[in-house]
């Protein structure tokens with residue numbers, strides 16, 4: 001069974017040791033380049049969220065096509081990586097977290113996969129937008145590898161591409177947000193609409209604006225991601241191999 005991996009910032013290359021072939025998948029919302037291959041014993045379909053050339057900004061990503069491509073390839077489980085700012089003083093740069101909830105502050109993105117006239121109106125349930133079973137597996141594999149991954153947090157998605165003001169971050173914190181990023185939504189929504197079991201591993205690259213006294217730069221985001229990438233691949237490999245090895249995931 002193919003497991004989908006959506007690589008975010010800093011994951012512009014497929015896994016160094018993942019063998020595979022590049023494919024262009026034609027979807028109702030456009031073509032997507034995917035690498036289909038092996039990560040250890042597991043079959044994976046990997047795509048770069050920001051495109052193969054890493055040049056698509058968060059508000060211009062074709063989230064619909066990306067999710068449709070993985071669904072069309074037959075993926076039922078999808079793990080995404082996301083760089084985030086932390087609103088929590090005890091969750092410093094270099095930490096991992098897997099959100100359980102999101103708050104949507106995007107404003108110019110498609111809202112649904114069902115945006116064409118279709119024979120039914122769809123209202124997808126969002127009680128548990130991130131698959132609890134996949135989150136649990138990620139947390140347990142991360143623990144086994146000695147890299148704690150905090151579960152149960154709330155991800156706030158902004159439109160970007162600018163960073164937030166400290167006032168916005170104070171508002172997000174007051175609303176119950178713990179992590180802030182620009183790419184988690186609508187990807188998770190479309191994954192739910194496509195019936196996929198989807199979870200995100202968030203890498204904290206910085207304290208959010210105003211929590212950190214320093215100005216935020218994209219360089220610091222990339223520096224932390226570059227440092228974390230090898231270990232994150234270990235976690236992804238362990239998780240997809242646990243899925244591949246367990247008959248309960250094949251049902």
Ligand code: HPA
Pocket residue numbers: 083084085086158163164180181182205206207208209216221
């Ligand atoms: N804000 C929004 N997106 C981000 C951040 C941030 O602080 N860090 C990494 N992605």
